[in-house]
Amino acid sequence: MPLGSIDFAFCFLLATLGIFAPFVLMASQAKKIRVFAIALIVASNIIGCFVAALCFWRQSVVFVDVSRFTPFPFTLGIDRLSALFLLLICTVAVPVTIFSASYVDDHYGQRRQNWIWAFLSLFLVSMILVVTASTGFAFLIGWELMTLLSAGLVLLEGDSPEHRHNVFLYLLMMHAGAAAVIGSFLLFLPYSHTLDFASIRATSGVVPAGIRMLVFSLAFLGFGTKAGLIPLHIWLPRAHPIAPSPVSALMSGVMLKTAVYGFVRFVFDFLSGGPWWSGYVVLLVAAVTGLLGILYALAENDLKRLLAYSSVENVGIIFLGLGTSMIFLAHSAPVWAGLALAGALLHAFNHAMFKSLLFLGSGAISKATQTVDLEELGGLQSRMPVTGATMLVACCSIAGLPLFNGFVSEWVIFRSLLAGAVLIGTKAQVILPLMVGILALIGGLAAACFVKVFGVAFLGRPRSEAAEQAQEVPLAMRAGMSLLAAACIVIGVFPGLFLRPLVSLLQVFVPGAGVPPETLSIAHIIPITAAIVLGVTIAVAFVKRRERVVRTWACGQPGLTSRMQYTATVFSKPIRFVFSSVYRPNRKIDRLPSDQAYFPVSVTYRSVRTTSYEKAIYRPIAEIVLSAANQLRRMQTGNIQVYLLYIFLTLVLLLAFLRFQQ
Amino acid sequence: MKTAINIIQALLLILGAPLVRGIVARCKAFLQRRQGASIFRPYSDLAKLFRKEDLLPPTASIVFRFVPFLLFGTTICVAAFVPLVQPSALLASRGDFFLFVYLLAMGRFFLSLGGFDGGSAFGGMGASREALISSLAEAPFLLSFVALAILASHADIAGIVSWTQQQNIFNISAVHMLAFTSLAMVVIAETGRMPVDNPTTHLELTMIHEGMVLEYSGPRLALIEWASAVKLHSMLALLVALFFPWGMASSLSVGGIFLALPLYGAKVSVLMVLLAVIESGMAKLRMYLVPDFLGVASAVSALAVIFTMLDKR
Numbered sequence: 006m007p008l009g010s011i012d013f014a015f016c017f018l019l020a021t022l023g024i025f026a027p028f029v030l031m032a033s034q035a036k037k038i039r040v041f042a043i044a045l046i047v048a049s050n051i052i053g054c055f056v057a058a059l060c061f062w063r064q065s066v067v068f069v070d071v072s073r074f075t076p077f078p079f080t081l082g083i084d085r086l087s088a089l090f091l092l093l094i095c096t097v098a099v100p101v102t103i104f105s106a107s108y109v110d111d112h113y114g115q116r117r118q119n120w121i122w123a124f125l126s127l128f129l130v131s132m133i134l135v136v137t138a139s140t141g142f143a144f145l146i147g148w149e150l151m152t153l154l155s156a157g158l159v160l161l162e163g164d165s166p167e168h169r170h171n172v173f174l175y176l177l178m179m180h181a182g183a184a185a186v187i188g189s190f191l192l193f194l195p196y197s198h199t200l201d202f203a204s205i206r207a208t209s210g211v212v213p214a215g216i217r218m219l220v221f222s223l224a225f226l227g228f229g230t231k232a233g234l235i236p237l238h239i240w241l242p243r244a245h246p247i248a249p250s251p252v253s254a255l256m257s258g259v260m261l262k263t264a265v266y267g268f269v270r271f272v273f274d275f276l277s278g279g280p281w282w283s284g285y286v287v288l289l290v291a292a293v294t295g296l297l298g299i300l301y302a303l304a305e306n307d308l309k310r311l312l313a314y315s316s317v318e319n320v321g322i323i324f325l326g327l328g329t330s331m332i333f334l335a336h337s338a339p340v341w342a343g344l345a346l347a348g349a350l351l352h353a354f355n356h357a358m359f360k361s362l363l364f365l366g367s368g369a370i371s372k373a374t375q376t377v378d379l380e381e382l383g384g385l386q387s388r389m390p391v392t393g394a395t396m397l398v399a400c401c402s403i404a405g406l407p408l409f410n411g412f413v414s415e416w417v418i419f420r421s422l423l424a425g426a427v428l429i430g431t432k433a434q435v436i437l438p439l440m441v442g443i444l445a446l447i448g449g450l451a452a453a454c455f456v457k458v459f460g461v462a463f464l465g466r467p468r469s470e471a472a473e474q475a476q477e478v479p480l481a482m483r484a485g486m487s488l489l490a491a492a493c494i495v496i497g498v499f500p501g502l503f504l505r506p507l508v509s510l511l512q513v514f515v516p517g518a519g520v521p522p523e524t525l526s527i528a529h530i531i532p533i534t535a536a537i538v539l540g541v542t543i544a545v546a547f548v549k550r551r552e553r554v555v556r557t558w559a560c561g562q563p564g565l566t567s568r569m570q571y572t573a574t575v576f577s578k579p580i581r582f583v584f585s586s587v588y589r590p591n592r593k594i595d596r597l598p599s600d601q602a603y604f605p606v607s608v609t610y611r612s613v614r615t616t617s618y619e620k621a622i623y624r625p626i627a628e629i630v631l632s633a634a635n636q637l638r639r640m641q642t643g644n645i646q647v648y649l650l651y652i653f654l655t656l657v658l659l660l661a662f663l664r665f666q667q
Numbered sequence: 668m669k670t671a672i673n674i675i676q677a678l679l680l681i682l683g684a685p686l687v688r689g690i691v692a693r694c695k696a697f698l699q700r701r702q703g704a705s706i707f708r709p710y711s712d713l714a715k716l717f718r719k720e721d722l723l724p725p726t727a728s729i730v731f732r733f734v735p736f737l738l739f740g741t742t743i744c745v746a747a748f749v750p751l752v753q754p755s756a757l758l759a760s761r762g763d764f765f766l767f768v769y770l771l772a773m774g775r776f777f778l779s780l781g782g783f784d785g786g787s788a789f790g791g792m793g794a795s796r797e798a799l800i801s802s803l804a805e806a807p808f809l810l811s812f813v814a815l816a817i818l819a820s821h822a823d824i825a826g827i828v829s830w831t832q833q834q835n836i837f838n839i840s841a842v843h844m845l846a847f848t849s850l851a852m853v854v855i856a857e858t859g860r861m862p863v864d865n866p867t868t869h870l871e872l873t874m875i876h877e878g879m880v881l882e883y884s885g886p887r888l889a890l891i892e893w894a895s896a897v898k899l900h901s902m903l904a905l906l907v908a909l910f911f912p913w914g915m916a917s918s919l920s921v922g923g924i925f926l927a928l929p930l931y932g933a934k935v936s937v938l939m940v941l942l943a944v945i946e947s948g949m950a951k952l953r954m955y956l957v958p959d960f961l962g963v964a965s966a967v968s969a970l971a972v973i974f975t976m977l978d979k980r
Contacts, residue, residue, distance in 0.1 A: 386728035386784075397730070406773040407766055419765050419809075426817040426975065438813050438972050442806040442965065448769075449802030452776055456798055460783030460791070466726050526823075530761040534744055534770070537758075542740035546733070550721045550886040557724040557787045557882060571783070571791020579799035583958045 053095035104485030141200030182230030231264035250368025258361035284331030295321025348417030501528025694943030726786035734781030782879030793878025
């Protein structure tokens with residue numbers, strides 16, 4: 006195996022993250038050595054970024070083969086798609102590691118710190134394995150490791166019964182999803198003699214339509230579970246918020262994207278498009294996911310749960326782009342398919358940036374105030390200026406405002422939806438343009454949601470003692486967040502930097518994609534827009550004026566308190582009211598004393614969403630499984646003769662099967 | 668030459684914006700049998716505000732301080748998208764309507780944050796109501812553009828306008844009528860006019876836009892007021908450009924431009940009078956009827972998109 010310098014760098018990355026750093030971090034208690042190991046993780050991730058960028062640019066395929074030591078072929082390779090996702094992992098890993106250097110030290114005891122660092126490093130490796138695997142075996146190993154290590158990291162945060170229940174649910178859903186993924190790999194086996202990606206790709210033309218349909222369905226289910234498509238999302242708002250904040254950042258920002266990677270690999274690379282109806286199915290599920298995800302997010306007041314639901318929404322947007330691309334492929338319009346795929350992949354990348362930033366920000370808030378409940382926060386902007394500024398950038402990005410990265414990818418998806426009108430004489434001609442309305446509604450609600458996040462948490466008066474006393478977080482945490490914020494702005498103002506390489510990626514995946522002229526128009530206009538907006542803003546900011554601080558207007562009453570501010574709950578009330586059929590809230594108002602309706606001493610208000618996927622879908626499934634298990638228990642007599650009989654019967658059955666098969 | 672005219676028409680849009688407000692207010696006064704203020708009153712209001720002291724609430728952070736500037740910046744940028752006397756504008760040929768709509772959303776986003784930073788209930792209340800209205804208005808806004816863009820097979824505003832201009836004025840399609848209806852409803856919601864929001868109210872039960880800007884004063888308030896006037900003018904000009912572009916100077920001639928300018932004035936005056944009539948004739952909708960209002964706009968705009976399929980030109 007010839008080791009080029011890129012191969013060597015990639016092996017170095019794997020070895021450092023996978024073996025060296027965890028080992029050192031576990032073995033040593035000395036602070037200096039730990040700092041060294043953390044610096045090594047950062048450095049190797051930076052190297053990873055370069056490796057990914059080089060592979061992406063030059064399309065040189067890195068290839069690492071360790072099949073000699075493994076029972077099944079185990080090879081890693083980086084093609085353009087892998088390079089894009091490797092870039093995503095490494096770019097997010099750098100700021101998250103820097104942030105953790107301070108965060109982990111503050112939050113955990115010595116022993117637990119070591120475990121968290123070792124797991125974090127291994128978790129990164131497992132994700133890199135997933136996106137660079139070029140055999141089914143390697144992919145599945147990485148996939149499983151990723152699930153287990155993230156579950157381990159969640160458990161390290163705490164192991165109360167509720168925590169364990171959530172982790173159990175997470176593992177359960179992940180393994181159900183993994184089963185579907187394994188199934189879709191195995192379906193290729195009769196046609197391709199190995200599960201090498203290259204041979205799967207080569208034989209996919211031979212696979213009959215029925216099997217292709219099944220492969221698509223299983224892949225959609227499996228990766229949809231990992232990505233958090235509704236109704237397979239139930240684990241996501243439970244598992245993501247209870248992890249340590251940097252881990253939440255990695256799980257929401259990066260781990261969800263491995264599912265997008267897997268889906269793109271299967272559907273676009275292996276199946277080159279899937280059955281004709283598949284695009285519509287993906288589109289429908291994605292629209293529902295996006296809309297419901299953001300509506301659930303709006304109703305949440307726990308910042309991390311809110312962010313987790315907003316990840317569901319963003320996954321919806323990504324799959325909206327993927328579904329659009331599949332529809333265009335099915336109608337053989339490769340240029341537009343390429344554009345939609347570019348939008349989806351760019352949104353995956355952008356979401357990784359701003360969602361990790363938001364989770365890191367929630368970590369910073371919880372460090373400063375010991376809570377992430379929006380109702381306890383407020384006024385943090387003047388107390389934590391850097392955290393506030395970076396969070397503002399993240400909120401603007403996720404709300405899809407121009408000059409920030411979220412806009413660019415949503416714009417590309419919008420344009421590809423609009424282009425659906427060129428498919429004259431098909432259903433897509435109307436369905437795709439109408440989807441613009443859905444995506445606009447999602448975008449509008451997301452903007453409302455993040456006005457709430459930033460407005461309630463960072464502006465106005467502090468709503469609690471802790472928020473009043475909040476102090477800015479240490480340098481390492483600020484640095485990590487600032488790096489991500491800078492990335493959001495750079496992609497947002499100079500989208501051409503990213504869109505052009507992405508379009509070149511697509512020529513590999515979507516034959517005949519070409520360069521859609523649309524990608525270039527935005528690259529031109531956004532810097533001009535930014536110049537105008539900033540120019541005017543700065544110009545008017547310098548208009549001379551006299552300033553004086555006076556009391557906030559309180560209708561002439563003295564003593565405005567923080568309790569008189571609008572709360573997070575009431576902010577979302579109008580929207581919850583309008584969409585009440587989604588929440589079907591169960592409201593409860595308790596007045597004390599109850600006989601004095603007009604002069605209560607205390608009033609408590611509670612509004613709980615009663616629509617529940619657990620009750621509607623998962624409880625019945627769980628009950629069927631349990632009752633089936635109960636029936637099967639009758640076979641378990643504990644009597645050895647009966648078991649011998651089972652073995653004998655199985656043998657007879659198998660022999661009979663063999664006999665009649667021939 | 669073309670760029671020069673583009674710059675001039677953007678300036679006209681921005682500097683003429685307070686006049687539009689003044690004329691609408693004067694029309695309303697006439698309809699209500701009041702004497703009313705001069706149509707140039709908004710200019711003197713702005714001048715007065717620019718001279719005044721800027722009072723800041725004690726909770727004001729850097730966000731509160733910068734929001735008016737950013738709002739003004741984005742609104743100016745929005746104005747650079749709208750064709751007035753010729754079917755092009757500074758940003759209208761490269762920038763498409765998605766960017767236009769989202770720049771408006773950006774201004775609103777920051778204004779809502781400014782409302783929160785005052786630290787009183789009013790700002791948050793205004794922001795919350797604005798969040799409801801703007802999140803529901805975005806879909807019909809974009810969909811009615813989508814319908815027009817499909818007909819014109821151009822996504823940039825200049826392309827749509829010059830396509831419409833080449834059509835026969837008497838051959839109006841159903842798509843145009845539906846899109847106009849929905850866009851007009853969106854304009855009313857977006858610019859905070861009756862029956863969605865009352866621009867003259869200062870009653871806490873009814874404030875939306877006024878609630879958000881309650882804590883602003885002096886030059887900052889002047890910028891916000893000016894920005895909202897520019898927004899109103901841009902939206903009216905946009906309606907004119909998209910649906911009644913005939914008479915714009917399609918070739919670059921001095922005569923054409925000088926003909927197009929008074930024609931634009933006449934067209935936008937009709938819309939202003941219409942706005943005044945609607946505002947005087949209607950009561951403000953109850954807060955929770957506004958979603959129905961926007962729901963109708965969404966349905967109409969979706970119909971417009973569906974009708975593009977039938978409209979084979």
